[in-house]
Amino acid sequence: MKKLxxxxxxxxALAQIxxxxxxxxxxxxxxxxxxxxxxxxxxxxxxxxxxxxxLTLRFAAEDFARSEPMPIAPKAYxxxxxxxxxxxxxxxxxxxxxxxxxxxxxxxxxxFDNKAHVYFNFDEFWVTEANALAxxxxxxxxxxxxxxxxxxxxxxRDGDAAxxxxxxxxxxxxxxxxxxxxx
Amino acid sequence: MASSPNRRGVSxxxxxxxxxxxxxxxxxxxxxxLERHYETSASGSRNFGFALLAIVGSALVAAGVVLLVxxxxxxxxxxxxxxxxxxxxxxxxxxxxxxxxxxxKSKAWCESAAIFNVAGIGTAISLVSQTYxxxxxxxxxxxxxxxxxxxxxxxxxxxxxxxxxxxxxxWWLFLREGWARSADPLLFWFLLALVVxxxxxxxxxxxxxxETTGLAIVLAAAxxxxxxxxxxxxxxxxxxxxxxxFFAAIYICGIExxxxxxxxxxxxLALLGAVAIGAMTIVLTFEEIWLLARDATRPDxxxxxxxxxxxxxFPIAALALAAWSFARRKMQFSVLAAAxxxxxxxxWLIAIQCHTRSDEGTQAPCATTASILLNVYALGLxxxxxxxxxxxxxxxxxxxxxxxIAGLGLARFFDSDLSFVARAIGxxxxxxxxxxxxxxxxxxxxxA
Numbered sequence: 001m002k003k004l005x006x007x008x009x010x011x012x013a014l015a016q017i018x019x020x021x022x023x024x025x026x027x028x029x030x031x032x033x034x035x036x037x038x039x040x041x042x043x044x045x046x047x048x049x050x051x052x053x054x055l056t057l058r059f060a061a062e063d064f065a066r067s068e069p070m071p072i073a074p075k076a077y078x079x080x081x082x083x084x085x086x087x088x089x090x091x092x093x094x095x096x097x098x099x100x101x102x103x104x105x106x107x108x109x110x111x112f113d114n115k116a117h118v119y120f121n122f123d124e125f126w127v128t129e130a131n132a133l134a135x136x137x138x139x140x141x142x143x144x145x146x147x148x149x150x151x152x153x154x155x156x157r158d159g160d161a162a163x164x165x166x167x168x169x170x171x172x173x174x175x176x177x178x179x180x181x182x183x
Numbered sequence: 184m185a186s187s188p189n190r191r192g193v194s195x196x197x198x199x200x201x202x203x204x205x206x207x208x209x210x211x212x213x214x215x216x217l218e219r220h221y222e223t224s225a226s227g228s229r230n231f232g233f234a235l236l237a238i239v240g241s242a243l244v245a246a247g248v249v250l251l252v253x254x255x256x257x258x259x260x261x262x263x264x265x266x267x268x269x270x271x272x273x274x275x276x277x278x279x280x281x282x283x284x285x286x287x288k289s290k291a292w293c294e295s296a297a298i299f300n301v302a303g304i305g306t307a308i309s310l311v312s313q314t315y316x317x318x319x320x321x322x323x324x325x326x327x328x329x330x331x332x333x334x335x336x337x338x339x340x341x342x343x344x345x346x347x348x349x350x351x352x353x354w355w356l357f358l359r360e361g362w363a364r365s366a367d368p369l370l371f372w373f374l375l376a377l378v379v380x381x382x383x384x385x386x387x388x389x390x391x392x393x394e395t396t397g398l399a400i401v402l403a404a405a406x407x408x409x410x411x412x413x414x415x416x417x418x419x420x421x422x423x424x425x426x427x428x429f430f431a432a433i434y435i436c437g438i439e440x441x442x443x444x445x446x447x448x449x450x451x452l453a454l455l456g457a458v459a460i461g462a463m464t465i466v467l468t469f470e471e472i473w474l475l476a477r478d479a480t481r482p483d484x485x486x487x488x489x490x491x492x493x494x495x496x497f498p499i500a501a502l503a504l505a506a507w508s509f510a511r512r513k514m515q516f517s518v519l520a521a522a523x524x525x526x527x528x529x530x531w532l533i534a535i536q537c538h539t540r541s542d543e544g545t546q547a548p549c550a551t552t553a554s555i556l557l558n559v560y561a562l563g564l565x566x567x568x569x570x571x572x573x574x575x576x577x578x579x580x581x582x583x584x585x586x587x588i589a590g591l592g593l594a595r596f597f598d599s600d601l602s603f604v605a606r607a608i609g610x611x612x613x614x615x616x617x618x619x620x621x622x623x624x625x626x627x628x629x630x631a
Binding site for chain 1: 268269272273276279280283284287300303304307308311312313316317320327331334338379422495547
């Protein structure tokens with residue numbers, strides 16, 4: 001009986017380890033092999049009591065012009081394309097599953113007055129507890145109408161999107177905060 | 184099973200033993216047997232205290248680990264953070280393996296190791312999510328955490344773990360709103376079903392223990408919350424019937440399957456069921472409750488159908504349980520309380536007659552009839568409980584019956600057009616009823 005308990009526990013322990021391990025494995029592949037896209041952003045900073053602090057991101061590319069209504073489905077897939085300035089915008093939207101290194105899955109979307117809005121599912125950027133406030137301030141200062149200089153790089157591999165880095169004034173967030181500490 | 188002894192009583196008995204032996208009331212052998220018996224009980228109580236302290240200590244350490252994780256160690260490299268993410272989990276797993284091998288009989292070790300392990304899983308997933316900027320809703324995170332933690336409840340036989348698991352499942356119910364459009368509460372019932380066999384094991388081992396009682400109450404509370412969410416999800420106006428059946432089932436189960444520790448008192452589960460039936464009866468005597476929601480729809484998807492089946496399963500189960508007890512001629516519960524879902528079902532059928540006309544004004548006659556039915560039922564239930572209380576010489580039961588009648592009187596005080604004189608007479612009669620019943624019962628007790 002004791003042996004059986006231990007054997008069962010070994011399987012349980014393996015399952016417990018395999019979930020975070022699988023998360024790492026999939027994300028590592030995307031970060032290694034995925035195609036890089038640059039997306040302009042906008043700020044919010046809620047607190048998630050369990051998982052530390054993060055910046056909630058909104059992207060300029062989430063709003064785009066569209067002549068026909070959005071598909072009626074619980075989720076949809078959008079394809080990205082690069083503009084001349086090097087930043088990505090939404091190209092197409094489809095209710096059918098499509099693959100590729102330019103595809104992002106969206107679960108919420110709307111359509112009004114020939115304008116479509118989608119929510120990308122990579123909308124959180126974790127920051128250290130000590131940096132959260134400074135990061136939010138820096139982020140807000142550099143994403144106004146007059147001073148729009150924040151973006152993220154995202155790697156996409158077959159629909160799996162991984163945020164690589166948040167850039168403020170052309171520098172990765174941590175570097176920016178190191179060189180220009182909050183007043 | 185005997186309840187834990189009163190320590191003062193035991194110490195008094197110990198002091199008495201030499202005297203009892205010397206005057207020949209009991210033999211020296213009996214005195215030694217008594218000493219041995221109470222020594223074991225005392226050590227059991229010490230073990231429980233140790234287990235409790237160990238649980239609190241482990242919970243605090245686990246909470247500390249989770250908070251440390253929330254700090255977000257950005258200074259370390261990704262590979263290093265990945266290793267750190269697994270450290271608490273792997274050490275908790277090693278501890279659990281050790282406990283399963285060498286300390287399986289110690290409740291304190293089992294509970295503590297399980298808590299560490301549960302915290303370890305949450306820590307690992309959280310840290311990996313932070314490190315790799317992996318996004319997902321808190322609801323998804325909680326479900327994965329719950330499913331990976333559940334086997335520990337069975338392996339470590341941890342009742343506290345089962346309670347924490349149910350608390351997590353309720354948390355998921357509240358979190359699921361923002362998950363996705365299609366999120367419905369049905370997953371909760373699946374999560375609940377996964378822990379029911381553990382409750383069955385506990386019940387078979389010792390149905391009168393505090394552990395079994397505690398888990399039964401938490402299970403009932405969790406199911407009640409989920410039933411509310413399910414009723415809101417199905418939008419079929421069946422909520423009242425579902426809750427009536429649920430409370431009646433809890434009440435009957437409490438009486439039929441859980442022996443009370445004291446013959447005059449109800450088991451806590453039965454008591455909760457009875458109080459819920461009383462309170463819900465009074466609520467249902469208001470006419471407005473029977474004006475059914477006009478946006479109610481027929482279930483149009485399989486998931487909604489499953490929701491409706493879950494709702495209907497409780498009144499069916501309650502009536503089946505009552506019929507089963509009746510057939511065995513071992514019915515110990517109040518007949519009217521057990522018939523609660525039947526009465527509410529009739530009220531619901533009356534109310535639904537006018538519902539199809541979809542105008543609130545035309546619903547009023549049916550709502551009035553249904554509320555009159557419930558008023559009569561409330562009065563009958565109160566009288567039956569008073570009679571049962573007086574027969575059994577139980578002031579608590581009789582007073583509960585009176586309380587239902589008083590509640591009914593108070594409810595009508597607010598919403599009826601009765602004259603002040605009629606209301607005053609009503610209250611005087613109820614008040615006198617309280618006084619006379621208690622006088623009768625206490626006199627009878629004294630003479631007994």
